Amino acid sequence: MHVLITGAAGFLGQRLIAALLDRGRLDGQALTRLTLIDPAAPALESLSNDAIDVECRDLDIAEPGALNASLGERPDVIFHLAAVVSAEAEADLDLGMTVNFDATRALLEGCRRYALSATRLVMTSSVAVYGGELPEVLDDMTALTPQSSYGTQKAMCELLISDYSRRGLIDGRVLRLPTIMIRPGRPNAAASSFASSILREPLGGETAICPVSTELEMFVMSPGKVVAALIHGAEVSGDDFGASRSVMLPGLTVSVAEMLEALRRHGGEQALARVEHHHNKDIETIVASWPARFRTDKAKRLGFAGDDDFREIVESHLRERAASM
The missing domain is CATH 3.90.25.10 (UDP-galactose 4-epimerase, domain 1)
Structure with missing residues (x-):
């Protein structure tokens, strides 16, 4: 099985890579190839597994055609983690739109161009797709009313992934992440x-x-549970998600x-x-x-923990x- 990860050098990307290399399998199949996409990807070259071909590609997915060669190699699973974080997207609308929305649409169009209808695409979204006047407890059917550019960009991507999946162009699934804590490292530009x-x-x-x-x-979830959810999201059947390919994870x-x-x-x-x-x-x-506050019945029904x-x-x-x- 060939897995491609965008945003591979980020916090979640590095944890996901380590988990996949440790498991060596995904959806019951042996993992044979791992393609890591990130402008900082060369820093990941120390990662290895004798049974898995790990390739790091120093690419900016916001550049036109950046993913063409990688998509042409027909990966079986794509984890789309690359994003500009919340406060940064709010401070720079153009940057947020370019990375969070335009690059995602280009990825979807690339999947369409190379006829990757069977490829499983897992994208990370956010609790930020909700906002404004809301019920005290939300569920997956609550309307998306984001109050930030970051949330709006993620919401638009969610709708596109559901529509491309409806059309049979991809097999998409979107995981709405709670605030992840406790992250290692230093504070970053994320509002949370x-x-x-x-x-x-x-x-x-x-x-x-x-x-x-x-x-x-705040609605929160640990890094370990988020990584486990990403892997599970690639393994659960896309049809089980229903008309909306998005799910709020249980925080x-x-x-x-x-x-x-x-x-x-x-x-x-x-x-x-x-x-x-x-x-x-x-x-x-x-x-x-x-x-x-959320009711996460859909996530639990799908087996997320x-x-x-x-x-x-x-x-x-x-x-x-x-x-x-």
Whole structure:
């Protein structure tokens, strides 16, 4: 089986690659080839598996025709992870449209051109496709009313993937991701980046900034469960998704106050004191527009699994941090 990954050098991409190389199989078939697409792809060349041909391609998918050669090789599964994150897409409309929407449409048209109707395309979307005045608890049938350019770009891609799948041009499936935490590394341009930072940095002995009210609630999921969902999304039948090829993954609802209480519980008062509260209206406006409560019946029916509780998310991060030291 040949798997292609866009955004391969990103946080999720690297975790997905490691999981696939470790498994060596996808949908009951041996994984024989892995094509990794990213402007930073050469940094991934250290990844290897004797039974799998791993090729890194230094490509910007926003460039016209960038994916033609790779699609011409007829991959069996495409994980489309490349994207400009929320705050960056809000700050630069042209950049967000070019990477998040135009490049996705070019990918779909490439699949159409090379007649990849049997290729399974898995795209990551976001809770940001929802917003505005909403019911207290949402489900997969709630209308998409994004309140950010990032959410709008993702929503447009979702509709295209469902339509191309309806036409039999691709076999698409879209996973709406909760906020992923606790991410490793450093804070980035994502509006939700603080959610990881206010635990990750204090638990590591550093200060962190909390830019939002502690009453704010978020819908969250651990990195490990997201990667498992990506793999499962490629294995479940596309027909089982129904008319809409999109599904909201089963996250947890947690307030910032509960996040900070988890920090105190695991790191003590000293760790909690490392969090500085500096309100940022722009960040809070974006994140507060994302709903925090969902019924995820469709995801559960399709076999997707979430975290049991928030403590599990924190303890998973602590185990990973200890293993990396």
